[in-house]
Amino acid sequence: MEHSIRRLKKNEKIPYELLLLADPSKEIVDSYIHRGECYVAESGEKMIGVFVLLPTRPKTVELVNIAVDEAHQRKGVGKKLVEFAVRTARKENAETIEIGTGNSSLSQLGIYQKCGFRITGIDRDFFIRHYDEPIVENGIxxxxxxxxSMDL
Structure with a gap:
């Protein structure tokens, strides 16, 4: 089924059910959701994906919290969201787009590199410092x- 991607309208309900798939801490999601622009992928009337573009430094944006509804995963939606985010950052005259993901997020690491992102560093113990509960993904x-990051 075909889907579309659009910016979340100011009066729309924040799609926490999707955002919490990528970031299990509502408190952390709330710390950035209003500082960036939220975009959603829809299939018909249903929101099936989400990402947030967050300005971080001059001419730099971070792609945070990219998530796809579990029923729609492994169908190319995530890659389309990443590509849309890159195009949007270019249109907004960003020179760099950054993204961070967990060491255990194997498919996401593959998608980001296929889309042109390059590994620039490791923030050691990030998830131990910022999350109360352990996160296990792919048995890791x-x-x-x-x-x-990617230079635009």
Whole structure:
């Protein structure tokens, strides 16, 4: 089924059910959701994906909290969201787009690199410092944040 991507309107309900798939802490989501622009992918009337573009430094944005509804994963939606975010950052005259993901997020690391992102560093123990509960993904404990970026 075809889907579309659009900016979340100011009066729309924040799609926490999707955002919390990528970031299990509502408190952390709330710390950035209003500082960035939220975009959603829709299939018909249903929101199936989300990402937030967050300005971080002059000419730099971070793609945070990219998530796809579990029923729509592994169908190319995530890659389309990443590509849309890159195009949007270019239109907004950003020179760099950054993204961070867990060391255990194997498919996400693959998607980001296929889309042109390059690994720029590791934030050691990020998930231990910022989350109360352990996060396990693909049978691997999520401990470190892998940082990636792309020059636009």
């Amino acid at each position: 404990e999520c401990i470190d944040m892998v940082r990636l």
